[in-house]
Amino acid sequence: MMRSTPSRTNEDRRIIAGLDIGTSKIALIIGELEPDGGVSVLGVGTSPSVGLRQGVVINLDQTVDSIQRAVQEAQLTAGFEIREAVVGISGDHIQGVNSRGVVAVSGADHEIVPGDVDRVLEAATAFNLPKDRQVLHVLRQEFLVDSQAGIKNPIGISGVRLEAEVHIVTGSSTISENIVKAVEKAGISVSGLVLEPLASGEAVLDRNEKQLGVALLDVGGGTTDIVLFFDEAIRHTAVIPLGGQNVTNDIALGMKTPLDQAEDIKRRHGWAYRPLTPKSERILVPGIGGRGAREATLDVLTAVIQPRMEEIFGLAAKEIKRSEFAGRLAAGVVLTGGGSLLKGCAELAEEVFGMPVSVGVPKGFSGLVESASSPVFSTGVGLLFWSRGGPAGSAVRRSRKDRFGGIGRFLKRFMSDYF
Ligand SMILES: Nc1ncnc2c1ncn2[C@@H]1O[C@H](COP(=O)(O)OP(=O)(O)OP(=O)(O)O)[C@@H](O)[C@H]1O
Ligand SMILES: [Mg+2]
Numbered sequence: 001m002m003r004s005t006p007s008r009t010n011e012d013r014r015i016i017a018g019l020d021i022g023t024s025k026i027a028l029i030i031g032e033l034e035p036d037g038g039v040s041v042l043g044v045g046t047s048p049s050v051g052l053r054q055g056v057v058i059n060l061d062q063t064v065d066s067i068q069r070a071v072q073e074a075q076l077t078a079g080f081e082i083r084e085a086v087v088g089i090s091g092d093h094i095q096g097v098n099s100r101g102v103v104a105v106s107g108a109d110h111e112i113v114p115g116d117v118d119r120v121l122e123a124a125t126a127f128n129l130p131k132d133r134q135v136l137h138v139l140r141q142e143f144l145v146d147s148q149a150g151i152k153n154p155i156g157i158s159g160v161r162l163e164a165e166v167h168i169v170t171g172s173s174t175i176s177e178n179i180v181k182a183v184e185k186a187g188i189s190v191s192g193l194v195l196e197p198l199a200s201g202e203a204v205l206d207r208n209e210k211q212l213g214v215a216l217l218d219v220g221g222g223t224t225d226i227v228l229f230f231d232e233a234i235r236h237t238a239v240i241p242l243g244g245q246n247v248t249n250d251i252a253l254g255m256k257t258p259l260d261q262a263e264d265i266k267r268r269h270g271w272a273y274r275p276l277t278p279k280s281e282r283i284l285v286p287g288i289g290g291r292g293a294r295e296a297t298l299d300v301l302t303a304v305i306q307p308r309m310e311e312i313f314g315l316a317a318k319e320i321k322r323s324e325f326a327g328r329l330a331a332g333v334v335l336t337g338g339g340s341l342l343k344g345c346a347e348l349a350e351e352v353f354g355m356p357v358s359v360g361v362p363k364g365f366s367g368l369v370e371s372a373s374s375p376v377f378s379t380g381v382g383l384l385f386w387s388r389g390g391p392a393g394s395a396v397r398r399s400r401k402d403r404f405g406g407i408g409r410f411l412k413r414f415m416s417d418y419f
Helices: 060-078 114-124 173-185 196-204 207-212 244-254 259-269 298-321 345-353 375-386 401-410
Strands: 014-021 025-033 039-048 084-089 095-104 133-145 148-151 161-172 189-195 214-219 224-230 233-240 282-285 294-297 333-336 357-359
Touching: 014 060, 014 173, 014 196, 014 375, 025 060, 025 375, 039 060, 039 375, 060 173, 084 173, 084 196, 084 375, 095 114, 095 233, 114 133, 114 161, 133 173, 133 189, 133 233, 161 173, 161 233, 173 189, 189 196, 189 375, 196 214, 196 224, 196 233, 196 333, 196 375, 207 214, 207 224, 214 298, 214 345, 224 298, 233 298, 244 259, 244 298, 259 282, 259 298, 282 298, 294 298, 298 345, 333 345, 333 375, 345 357
Parallel strands: 014 084, 084 189, 214 333, 333 357
Antiparallel strands: 014 025, 025 039, 095 161, 133 148, 133 161, 214 224, 224 233, 282 294
8 A cells, every 4th residue: 555755645635536436447536636626636546347237236345356456556646545535326226306395484584594495405305215215416406486486596585485496316225335335345435425427527518518508428338327407407317228338249249259359349440430430441350269350341340339329329319308408408418438439429429319419528627637538537537526525616515314324324425416
């Protein structure tokens, strides 16, 4: 383990960390919170997600081991040991719903105070949640005071009736508990659990895009996560259980080659969009079980890749259409995650979505800019940003012991509000 030198201690430098437990890799990003509020990336560590399937812990010891590998690598580059991290969570157990709460303003002078805001947010989350599910985020959209809509911060305003519109993200309690358990066993305490695509959005999107309306698609290994923003608030979240690993599987099956070779072929030669593919270019495809390599054209390779990417984007488009904000995405679609590195991905997506599409990389930080500026690290960098106190620096930290039952104690600094 690295030791920090006396002049660089965690005490006088504010060291922060984001731990992305993805379906294909675990990434730990260590950073420093600078006095001016900026974030500098000091270390990046990755390791394959062994012990997890689709983001769910299936072997605790292997998962702990994978986390420790990523932690050690990042600590080595950073020259700091970390004790806590904001941890990303995803998987198809995640559900997002819009909800609304109403309360009467309490004070005799009818001026809204923070206690009223707490109560109305409680009211918005007061629905019957099955025992095995927990609330991960209560994301504020807007407040209404005596039916006057469009209020972002109601404190100080006078009225009798206060309403809140929120987006609530819930997940399986046991899946979250097992993630927390694995991270704690790896020696890191969990300072918050954040839905991964929300973190990616923090790193990749700018305020303008969130204001105008944008759909963020994080195309990962096993899942494709979707978040819709409009008027700077989250309107819709969804997870599709397909990603880059499905493309690799298709190549392995379709071209009869081992999985690791299929992965390599995809990264080096893969195209998602036929019109851009140099169709007659030839590649060597190694055979299975010692069979000799065969030649194939890129046209054939694209014929394997494109349908799967079309399926993923098609399902995402369907999911986006379910939101009432589907028609209000003036900033189009932004792709991120390792799956978005596939060549021709944005062009294919433009055709499927009928909207402008770009590929987003994490930005807005200094330090190891080159290493961390990849769509693979959007979630990790976003988690780092989140650990400086939440989006726009005004997240509410409160204990929700009762609601979170067992894992409440891990979430002392729960960062749920988006504002
Ligand atoms: N250069 C590349 N070209 C094409 N695909 C790539 C490239 N680099 C990585 N990928 C793919 O990206 C996927 C992994 O992306 P990422 O690291 O964002 O996933 P993850 O965060 O582990 O998974 P998830 O977000 O689903 O939990 C893999 O399927 C991998 O094959
Ligand atoms: Mg991911």
